[in-house]
Amino acid sequence: MDFYQTDLSQLHDDLKNKKISATELTKETFDHIKENEDQVKAFITLNEDEAMKKAAEIDQQGINDDQLTAGIPLAVKDNILTKGLKTTAASKMLEKFKPVYDATVVEKLNNNGFINVGKTNLDEFAMGSSTENSAFFTTHNPWDLTRVPGGSSGGSAAAVAAGDVLGALGTDTGGSIRMPASFNGIVGMKPTYGRVSRWGIIAFGSSFDQVGWLTRTVKDNALLTQMISGNDEHDMTSSRKEVPNWAAQLNDDTSVKGLRIAVPKEYFEGINDDVHEVIKSALAHLESLGAVIDEVSLPHTKYGVPAYYILASSEASSNLQRYDGIRYGFRAEDVKNIEDVYVRSRTEGFGEEVKRRIMLGTFSLSAGFYDAYFNKAAKVRRLIAQDFENVFKDYDVILGATGASTAFKIGAEINDPQTMYMNDVLTVPVNMAGLPAMSIPAGFSSKNGMPVGLQIIGKPFDEQTVYNTAYVFEQTTDAHKKAPKLGGQN
Structure with a gap:
């Protein structure tokens, strides 16, 4: 099975019509993972025994038309709770x-019969931009194993x-x-903040965190995002807004003719020339x-990063108080008293990055500094949201680069x-601002051959326009069709 030569809908039809069994597909998936894993190191935990058992059950029961992910192997980021795993x-x-x-x-996906192949690596408690902050190992970028995969x-x-x-959950x-x-x-x-429930997500910054999908294609992403969206009684921040069938509106007639696109001049300040070149062409x-x-x-x-790191770190310092060595999780040995336990x-x-952010957040919330840091950052957050609101009065989407550079070398920035x-x-x-936004393949750097992402930002709960724009770009370009060869021979 080559996942680059199929998609979610085709695979669903093949499984439903018994052209391939869930058992065969799951076995081939694990064979492929094991073939790559020594080089890529994408997974912390593989779920092979349970996955094969579930695949056999699905083969015995059969697959209904509306069970789109039944028998489909997918992965889950390792800060998303999975019972018994x-x-x-x-x-x-x-x-x-x-x-x-x-x-x-995960519960919604289980109800649809998905096969959880395992839990993927991340920066510790989702704090990082390179996956080098994992306590276990660094994941490598399949396009060039000497570079980071981002975080x-x-x-x-x-x-x-x-x-x-075909897809993996992320936050x-x-x-x-x-x-x-x-x-x-x-x-x-x-997705828009509140579109997807955060219940069962190990919290970093509760007013920022949102669950979403990483996929190969725009349509697969739309199908999978619809599946996990909707109100949840366990999460008071989840929205009660109706969840549209985004994928159903993606077809060959989807057009960007007349679409009003805003390009912020600030999004071109400080980005690398090779990235600028690709985005300009897009x-x-x-x-x-x-x-x-x-x-x-x-x-x-320009105030986004400093304000964000004050606010998110403040929320993190509060969320991570629960890890005290008493109730669950790691507990130091040979301690002398309760303070020593803590x-x-x-x-x-x-790890070092988590401790750094706890210290930053605790400082920002402390007496005498709350008004100077946290409160001021909260005001900046409102100003940033107002900037978007003003632009969206006249435009449908905002476009720019996802990142200022392509993937950097492992070890190049971790100490800075x-x-x-x-x-x-x-x-x-x-x-x-809590907006929906996605990154899609825009092309490749002329300097190092690495992928460059185009970021599409939409109005609150207007994922449809974001998906439509991305789909048209995808269907009229070729960047998404290219697959990496492990080792960087691209």
């Missing part, structure tokens, strides 16, 4: 943790790019789906198809937190 958030703190319930998104959903992105699976707090999608030449969607292509493109300004973009468990259980944080400059404003 180890969920670590790539941290020593949760190295042996096995949840007693499924996240809502924090780097394992999910690498698994899709390497052809291990996006400040760009953690879109940046890996860009670096790996695949599709990554962050915009020209959409214009040739009839889109109307204008330059606009999002003046508070201090040593957290010191030994958390400020440089690493600035990688998110084009993605964090979307999370600050």
Whole structure:
């Protein structure tokens, strides 16, 4: 099975009509993963025994028309709870943790018969932009094994790019789906905040976190995102808005003629020349198809990164208080008293980046500094949201680069937190405003041959226009058709 030569709908038909069995498909998937895994290192935990057992059950029961993911092998980021299957958030703190319930998104997929092949690697507690902050190992980019896959959903992105699976769940707090999608030449969607339940997601920044898919194609992404969307009584931030059938409106008649596209001038400041070249060409292509493109300004973009890291780190410092060495998770040995349990468990259980953000967040929330930092950052967040609101009065979507550069070398930036944080400059404003946004393959760098992502940002709960724009671009270009050859021989 070559996942680059099929898609979700075709595979569903083949399984339903018994051209291939779920058992055969699942076995071939694991064979492919094992063939790649020593080089890519996308998975923390494989779920082979349970996956094969479930595949056999599906073959025996048969597949209905409406069970789109029945028998389809997919992967899950390892900060999303899976009942009985180890969920670590790539941290020593949760190295042996096995949840007693499924996240809502996993429960919905289970009800549709999906095959969970395993849990993918990430930056610890989703804090990072390269997957180098994992407590276990660094994932490698399938296009060039010496480069990072992006983060924090780097394992999910690498698994899709390497052809291990058709899709993998990720989470996006400040760009953690879109940046890996860009670096790996695949599709990554962050839905509107509240579109998908966060119940069962190991929290980083609760007012920013959102679950989404990394896939090879736009249509597969639309189909899978619809499946996990909708209101959830367990999550008071989940929306009650009706979930459209986005994929049904994607067809050969989908057009961008007359589409009003805004291109913020700030999104071209500081990006590498090779990225600028690809994005400029992508915009020209959409214009040739009839889109109307204008330059606009999002003046508070430059404040996005510092404000985001104050706010998200503050939320993280609160969310991570639960890891105290008492209730569950890692507990230090040979402790002398209760204070020693707290201090040593957290010191030994958390990695450097997690501790850095806890310290930053705790400082920002502390007496005497709350108004100077947290409160001011919250005001900046509102200004960023207003910038988007003003532009969307006259335009349908906002376009620009997903990242300022292509995937960088492993080890090149990990010791420079400020440089690493600035990688998110084009993605964090979307999370600050809670908007839907996706990254799609736009082309390849003329300097190093690595993928470049085009970011499409939409109005709140207008995923349809984002998908339509992405689909037209995908269907009239060839970047998404190229597959990496492990080792970087591209």
